[in-house]
Each structure stands twice: as structure tokens, then as C-alpha cells.
Amino acid sequence: MTPLGNAVLPYANPVRLFRHLWAYRDIIRPMTRREIAGRYRGSWLGFGWSFLQPLLMLCVYTFVFSVVFEIRWGMPGEETRSAFAIALFMGLISFYIFSETVNAAPSAVLSNPNLVKRVVFPLEVLPLVRLLGAFVQAFFSLIILLLGMIVVFGAVPWTIVLLPLVWLPLGLFTLGLSYFLASVGVFIRDVGALTSILTTMLLFLSPIFYPLAAVPARFHFIYRLNPVAVFVEEARKVAVWGVLPDWIWLAFAGLFSLSVLIFGFLWFMKSKNAFADVL
């Protein structure tokens, strides 16, 4: 039923990898549904929080960065507060896909010792479920963003249909990193704390609250090394500014993300036999 032995190398072939995960769709689907419904379960507003939470955070960020710090995106023509908010929001949506998944990863296996030790369970679905949950949340936020853009700009750029092309490598990268963290988190319990600090640092070190242009050129290399920054910037380009993505970059990002995923997945599969030893 389940493949025994430590033969993980076949998963270096991405087709095998995706087919492997696809085989568990009947487990992934209900778990993802529960992941989303579980967040606000029992609260009075329920699903409304999915919309309200990002909106409220957006108000605060807009106030702080646009009113207090007076940051400008450098848009052509007159730049309004609402335009600022929309650009900021798009950055946040992309970033949250990354940070929600990655923050949850170190505890994904750690918090499910039952699934490790007592039943035969495909543990590799756990980080994926988090990622899918984050994507669904991002989708709801995107709906708010689209409404906002229609109100503020009166139109939505057609390039937004290219957004999946940017989000897909973001997802692969996030998933690969999550696999790695989920595994290491079992052995080194500090990873959880460290991860949440690092994601918060990345939030401010990515061009989310400010344009990349506002960063002194000699620091740009940091942003070029920060994969999240690149994804955030490209996603905003296609969704808000209506600019075509850099195709060469996109191809490169896709390959890079895929290799991160393969590395993370192989690491996870190789180490998962040892989880039971320490949980």
C-alpha cells in the first residue's frame, strides 16, 4: 500500500512528486476545507473575519506608512491614499501566502504526533494543506482588492490574468521551504520561534510598505537575494500596475522554486522515518 524503504530519489522527478501528492487528494480536500473553516469556527462573524481581518490591518498599515511616514509609490499623476492602500494590499496578499504557510510549517508535523506514531498517514500532505489554506485566504483578499481597484481606479488591468503565473512559483517555493522547516522543526524545536522572527523581518525587508525604488541602490542586492521580495514586486506589477512580468525572470523563478520544492520534499521524505524516534 505505502512504499516501504527509503527510496526517495524518484521524487526528484517533479511529475512523480506531483502525482504522489495528487494521489492523496481525498485526504487533502477535506483537510483544507477544515483548515479554512476551522480558523473562525464558532465565532459570531465566522467567515466574515476572512474579509474583515485583512481590511482592518490594511487601514492601520495605510495610516502608518502613508499618513505618518508619507511614503509614495511614485505613481504617475496624483497619488491618493486609496491608491497607496491598494498597492500595499497587493503586496500583503502575496506575502501572507508565504508567511502563513511558512510560520505554520515547523509545527505541522510536531503538533500531530498521533499521525506520526499511531497510524499510517501520508505526513507530506500536512504542509500542502497549509499552503492551500493560505491560497484560499489570498483568493478572498483578492476579491476585496479587485472591488477596491474598481472603486479607486475605475478599472482592473488585464494583466491580472497573469497573476497565477507569478503565484505558482511563489507557492512552489513556499511549499519547498515548508517541507524543510516541517522536518527540521521536529528535531530542533527552536525552529518555530526562529521562523516567526524571520518572516516578520522579511515582511519589512520586502517591498511591501514601500517601493523598491525607495531603497538605496547599494542595498538592492539584498532584495535580489530575497526571493519573497521578487515575488511580491512581480505580483504587484501584473495585478496593480498593469505591467507585463519579466518573462526571463519568471522562467528563472519557476525553475528556482521547483528546485527548492524538490529539495524540501526529498529532505522531508528522507527524514520522515526518523520523526517517530523523537516525537
Added chain:
Amino acid sequence: MGGAGSGGPGEPVDRERVIAGSGLGKCYTIYQAPVDRLKQSFWRRRKVLYREFWALREASFEIRKGETVGVIGSNGSGKSTLLQLIAGVVRPTEGVLNIRGRVSALLELGAGFNTDCTGRENVFMNGAIMGLSQGEIEDRYDDILRFADIGPFIDQPVKTYSSGMYVRLAFAVAVHVSPDILLVDEALAVGDLRFQQKCIARIREFCERGTVLFVSHDPAVVKELCSRVLWVEGGRIRGDGPPREVVDRYLAYVYEGEKADAARRGSGSPGHRASEDILDGFRPLEAVCRQFGDRRVVIEALRVRSRGGTAGILHSGEPCEISLYCRAAESVDRPVAGFVLRDRLGRELLADNTALLRQDIPPFSKGAGYVLTFHLDSWPNLREDEYSLTVAVADGGLTDHVQCHYVHDALVVRSLPVRMPGALLSVAKTGVSLQEVGGVRA
């Protein structure tokens, strides 16, 4: 002893092997800190950062299609590890294990449930984990629901379930995935009596068609349900064969210790005793027993046996002896000795003492040792189970005495009935007669 020696050369090979283990071993590695496990994989074998614990070793056996195999053994003997290996939850550290067919384990019922999901979602998820397609689960869904019998709770998160409902649903799923091999732990004795009966009936039904491995502490159940028994002790397979033979050896081991099993295996005749010493078969009292008294007389050892039988096992209807080995630290003028037999619930079933029996014991003199024996004519027909024996020696009469040594639950004995008692106990030799006394006149 080669555990898999059950199949002789002349045996027909029409029944295929479904489980075959050879040289199976499971070593648990215990690490000081979780990070050591990570370091170990870099060190490989050059440096050892763990302590080893072998839960099972050199287990070789094979199980054929359709067999119902009981697995017995003391606590921590490795029988759960054996089942976990077969279930695939635990990987063998050494050896080879081949399994043909789908295994469904009733080991940790509901361990795979997601407590936030509803019962319905868990049924589908569990089914998917077991390798069933969505359609196959839908086909069985109504049966599962009917079997679990939890009504509208099926659409509630399982964390709101009572423990009974939880296990019922888990059991229902596990038996409806049409496994080829069913692993059962006696822990399934949960839920109300009606559900237990339903489970047992279902397992029996499955025994007819499929292969079952059944772990139990209860020799009676094993003897009844199984066609073969594996006895696991100290991480090794100690016995493999017909239920009666293996269970008897196991019981002798439990109540008499290592020596008895060796003797039994060597001689083959259970009644065989090399030297009929008066102190043969005595079990020293364990220090953990709750006890009190002024210790002018100390009870040092006990022996309980049916005539000519194994110590610690009492056969209903047979004469039996309860013997106390005592040593007098001081002289005692009017010694009184007694015993109380209790069941698992602490109910006193049988009690007697020398004063009630009007059997005066001569005074004990300082420094002497005595064996005091109660001869019971016929042991009552008690339900097959374990019972505890409390013993005491006092100084004085029935109403005015000082306890010298009173030991709670000094010895655990097993009672084997000649038949199923209707209530707590019955008289072993009970006859029935019927006389016709003429018709009823209109």
C-alpha cells in the same frame, strides 16, 4: 526455537502465506534531545548518540490466509510492537516483513481522526488513508453509519463525541474497509455491552473469511477464538502453536516463573516434579504488598495450587491447598491464620480463618518456621479470571486478637472454571434431574 516451525513437510500448501516475517526486530532509539537524531544521521554509524531499546528481536513467523492467530504475552513483552510492525505504523529495524493484502488495524481506534472534522469527513478521510476511493467509501457509508449507530452526531466534529461514540465510529470504519488482514487489540472492549457484542460478532464473522491477529491478555478468549497462538515474551517469540498448549505454557510462566516453563518444555508433562519438597512452588511475598502487623510472626511465602497442579492456578471442582510459610520471630500463644479471596472489583468472594474453622493451632515457638495449609475440598466454580489472595496471621481469638502480619493482595491466582458460571460463582458439580409427575387434570 524456530518460531515458524508450524508447517510440516507433508502439509498441503493450498493456503497462501499472507504475512511472513523473518528475523524481525524493532529497536527504539532513545535520544537525549531531538536534535541528536538529526546529528546522528550525519554521523551515520561512526558515533552513537542514543541508547537502544529492543522491543522485539529475531521474530520469525508466517501466517496463512484464513488463520486466526492469538498473540499473548505480559505487559511490555513486545506484542503491541509486533502488531504495529504488521500494521505498518512502525518500521522494522532489522529483518524482512512481507505482507499481502490490505491491513486494517483496530489498535489505536480513532488515532487517525482529525478531531476538528465531523464524523462524516473523518469517515471519508480515514477511508482514503486506507486506500479506498471516494466511490468505494460512498458505497459503504450507510453500512458504516448503521454500524456505528451514532445518529445525528455524524455531522458534528468528533471532538464533541463521547469516548464511546468515538471508538464506535472508528471501529465501524476499520471493519468496513474490507481488509484482508484484521489486527485486533483487546483494547476494543469499550463502548456499552451491546456494542461490544456487536464487535465480537463482527470479528468472529471476519475470522470465518479473513486473517485475524488478535492480541489479548485473556487466555479464555484466545483459546476460544484462535486457531493458533503466538506467545511473545521479553521481545522474542517464545511459543507458537495450538492455543491450549501455548496458553498453558504462558500461564505457567506467569504464575511460576521462568523455571516452570523450562521444566514444562523439557519434560512435556505438566504434573512432573523432580523433587516433592515441602517448600516446592512457594512464591516469596513481594515487598510492594500493602501490609501491617507487629511482625511477631512473618508470612514469608505463599503457595496456592490444585492437587498435583501448577502453583497459582486453581481448577474448579478440584481439591486445593492454600499454604502459608511463616516464621515466628517471637513465640505466639494463640496463633490464628486466615485468608480472603477477592475479585478484580475488590469484592470478597471467599474468606476463612482457623478460628472460624474451630481448628486450634498449637503455639508458635520463637525462631521456628511453619507451613500452614488450608485444604479446600472443592474449589468453587468461579469465572475464569485473576483473583487476589489476602492472608494474615494474628494472635488471639475471633474477637480479640492482635495482627502479627496482615498482607493485602499477597498473591494473584487464576481460577479455571469447569464451565461458565451463571453468576459470580457456582458449585462445580451440579446435577440436574427431571421427573415427570403425571398430567394436569382438567
